[in-house]
Amino acid sequence: MPPLFEVSRPLFRSLAQSQRLFHRAAKSAPSSSAPPYLSSPRPSVSSGSSVSPLLPSRQYHHQHQHHHQLLFHPRQEPNARRVTARPRGANAGAGAGQRRHKAKTVEEARSRYRTGPFSWKAGVLFVTAAVGLTWYFESEKERMHRRRVAEATKGAGRPKVGGPFELRDQEGRPFSSEALKGRYALVYFGFTHCPDICPDELDKMARMVTLVEEQRPGSITPVFITCDPARDDPATLKAYLAEFDERLVGLTGTYDEVRDVCKAYRVYFSTPRDIKPGQDYLVDHSIYFYLMDPEGDFVEALGRQHSPDQAANAILDHMKDWKGGWRQ
The missing domain is CATH 1.20.5 (Single alpha-helices involved in coiled-coils or other helix-helix interfaces)
Known part of the structure; x- marks a missing residue:
């Protein structure tokens, strides 16, 4: 087996040849393009200096390293590519189509983390x-x-409030409960000789009907039924109701007919039966407006605690809830 020196001799020979070629190329090149470590002068060696003239100085090594950093820095290479780390794990594929919000300032990042998911x-x-x-x-x-x-308010078989009746209107024509079907009806019981309550309630009734008709024209019929049939004939009713509203329908009848209607509507009726001409007597009755739906069933009783606006709103609400048919 040849000695180690004999084996490595060709290697050293090639290295020495490469060094000679490198120095020749450096000497033949212009001074402006020469590397800093070739163009810089060698440090002078004095007699008292400890630096060996055969070894380069620290400045030589520093310039040599700086030159190679400029030559081989990745930002100076035109073909250098920036490698971006990809997420690992189960969410690697899910993150490809999503972009995370990147805060521009530290204050923005702090405010985002301070508020959390709420905004x-x-x-x-x-x-x-x-x-x-x-x-x-x-x-x-x-x-x-x-x-x-x-x-x-609806009973089994017949309504608890209201029912069929046969009376006469202020024109003297027959009028039955069937004529009220197809629309809502607002029924009030009173008498023409009432000193104060009936006029106030009839004014209120006219106001209620006006408010309802403004939003739903032709949807309600106001009805006034007398509790004093002996003095309230059709002509008296016509003259009396004309002072309040022409849309009011006045109804009267015999004593028994009026009493039966009051009983069906659960209205207090205290009118005496046999009245002599010119005899004074008291008439007492309930003070309610009875709202009836288009099928003739009782819906709600509106009392004196309801203002005209409140009563009109209640009637309109019931009309909105109505799912049946209407009479044209």
């Missing part, structure tokens, strides 16, 4: 949804209450 848009959406749900449930609650009231 002013989420707050507005939450408040709007809460208000909408509250309004919906309140309206449904009122609608179900009106429905329970309307259903509770």
Whole structure:
């Protein structure tokens, strides 16, 4: 086996030849393009210096390293590519189509992490949804209450309030309860000689009908039934009701007919039967407006505690809940 020196001799020979070729090329090149470590002068060596003249100085090594950093820095190479780390794990594929929000300033990042998932848009959406749900449930609650009231007033076989009747109107023509079907009816019981209550209630009734007709024309019929048939004939009713509203329908009849109607509507009736001409007597009656639906069933009693606006709104609400037919 040859010695190590004999084996490595060709290697050293090639290295020495490469070094000679490198120095020749450096000497033949212009001085402006020469590397800094070839163009810079060698440090002078004094007698007292400890630097060996055969070894390069620290400045030589520093310039040599700086030159190679400029030559081989990755940012100076035109073909250098930036490698971006990809996410690993189960979410590697999911993150490809999503872009994360990158804060521009530190304050923006801090405010984002401070607020968390909530923002002013989420707050507005939450408040709007809460208000909408509250309004919906309140309206449904009122609608179900009106429905329970309307259903509770209907008896099995015949209504608890109201019923069929046969009377005469202020023109002297026959008028039955069938003429009220197809529309809502607002029925009030009183008499023409009433000093104060009946005029006030009839004014209120005319106002209620006007408010309802403004939104639903031709949907309600106001009816005035006398509790004093002995003095309230058709002509008297016509003259009396004309002072309040021409849309009012006045009804009268015999003593028994009027008494039966008052009994059907659960109205207090205290008029004496046999009245002599010129005799004074008292008439007492209930003070309610009876709302009847287009099928002739009782819906609700509106009393003196209801203002005209409140009563009109209640009537309109019942009309909105009505699912049956209407008379043209």
